[in-house]
Amino acid sequence: MQNFLIIVPDGGMLFEPTGIADILMQANRLRPQDSPNPPYQVTIATTQSHRVIHGMSGLSLLADYRLSDLDPSQSYGTVMITGKGMNVEEADSVIAWIRQAAPRTGRIVSICGGALLLAKAGLLDKHRATTHWRLLDAMQAEFPAIDVEKGPIYVQDGNIWTSAGVSSGFDLTLALVEDDLGFSVARSVAQDLVMFLRRPGGQSQFSRFLLSQASTPGPIRDLQSWILENLASDLSVEKLAERVAMSPRNFTRVFTKETGSSPAKYVEEVRLDAARQHLEQSSDKIEQIAVVTGFGNSLNLRRVFERNLQLTPSDYRERFYARTSEHTFI
Incomplete structure (x- = not known):
């Protein structure tokens, strides 16, 4: 003992x-x-x-x-x-x-x-x-x-x-x-x-990270709101910089200073968060979710999930889908 x-x-x-x-x-x-x-x-x-x-x-x-x-x-x-x-x-x-x-x-x-x-x-x-x-x-x-x-x-x-x-x-x-x-x-x-059996220690923390928000009101915070509403758009650094009338280099510097995250990292995080919500709350096909959240296709979506959560999108849905009724996922 x-x-x-x-x-x-x-x-x-x-x-x-x-x-x-x-x-x-x-x-x-x-x-x-x-x-x-x-x-x-x-x-x-x-x-x-x-x-x-x-x-x-x-x-x-x-x-x-x-x-x-x-x-x-x-x-x-x-x-x-x-x-x-x-x-x-x-x-x-x-x-x-x-x-x-x-x-x-x-x-x-x-x-x-x-x-x-x-x-x-x-x-x-x-x-x-x-x-x-x-x-x-x-x-x-x-x-x-x-x-x-x-x-x-x-x-x-x-x-x-x-x-x-x-x-x-x-x-x-x-x-x-x-x-x-x-x-x-x-x-x-x-x-x-009624616990998970041997949920692996390498499993990611699934609590949602609060999205980085610009420290002060202004163009960067407004841009963040626009990004959330336009995930399927071209959200490259060049396009985002153009939207706030900055050079890509200056935009990256200002965005990172105000949010604590690079533009590319921020875009990936909000797209990932949106994909997780779709997987949890909808019966949409994974390919469709990949398109509407800006990943383009299911392969890109899978790569981001495995890199950040150590799970495939299908595995994530299996664990976290709110099953109010029976669905078949393809």
């Missing part, structure tokens, strides 16, 4: 730690018949001076312990941090504790913004890691020694596992179960809890 400690900062989404605990308890129930003892002993610790964890929903969770009551020199099988906390003092207490506990911990795990605490503790230096997509750029800028991966829903590098935002922690936890107990147990847990 391994002790599995879940550190829960205040003010987060409580379905993360409770869902993770449920997955581990289900693994205990479905463990191999020749295992006399449950594989996981789950403990939930709060960063507060009391045992009540307040969630952002207004609900509360009663923790087993206060983190300050736990000895960091004790050996732990797994220590997981489910968020970055609400203030500096709370974060600092977790950082100090995990820094002391790390040498005697078999596996260190973060969910969502918890990766920032591992980063500040120095535990992610020279490691691959990920976090919620809103925090990726900030983490890379603040911690250049970390190899921040911006696509996967979770990343394993040695004994350190990090996940993207919110429910991706469930995918990571199921992967931990498979790592500990094998594929059959993980599959049974996934089936009982």
Whole structure:
């Protein structure tokens, strides 16, 4: 049996730690018949001076312990941090504790913004890691020694596992179960809890990235609105520059400065986002979607999907189509 400690900062989404605990308890129930003892002993610790964890929903969770009551020199099988906390003092207490506990911990795990605490503790230096997509750029800028991966829903590098935002922690936890107990147990847990079975860690974070918007009103912001309404048009840099009466070179410089993205990258992202919406919400053929979103043909659409999401358009539709009725896709 391994002790599995879940550190829960205040003010987060409580379905993360409770869902993770449920997955581990289900693994205990479905463990191999020749295992006399449950594989996981789950403990939930709060960063507060009391045992009540307040969630952002207004609900509360009663923790087993206060983190300050736990000895960091004790050996732990797994220590997981489910968020970055609400203030500096709370974060600092977790950082100090995990820094002391790390040498005697078999596996260190973060969910969502918890990766920032591992980063500040120095535990992610020279490691691959990920976090919620809103925090990726900030983490890379603040911690250049970390190899921040911006696509996967979770990343394993040695004994350190990090996940993207919110429910991706469930995918990571199921992967931990498979790592500990094998594929059959993980599959049974996934089936009982109606989860994706072994959704690959290399899967892209599917949350929609907010489209870059120009920092101030003016020609660039107006052009962005026009692009969204004319995805099937010629959106080359030359044509876009002509539309705002700039040279291509100056246009690229101004657009990138105001939006944080090059014109070509912006166009690809908005076309990709539109194609995803079509795949999720319509029964249009993939070739037709490719045309109306400006990719021209299904081959171009497939290349962009595989490069950005590591999925084909057909696979994406299979996973995310809102099935209000039965359709056949060709």
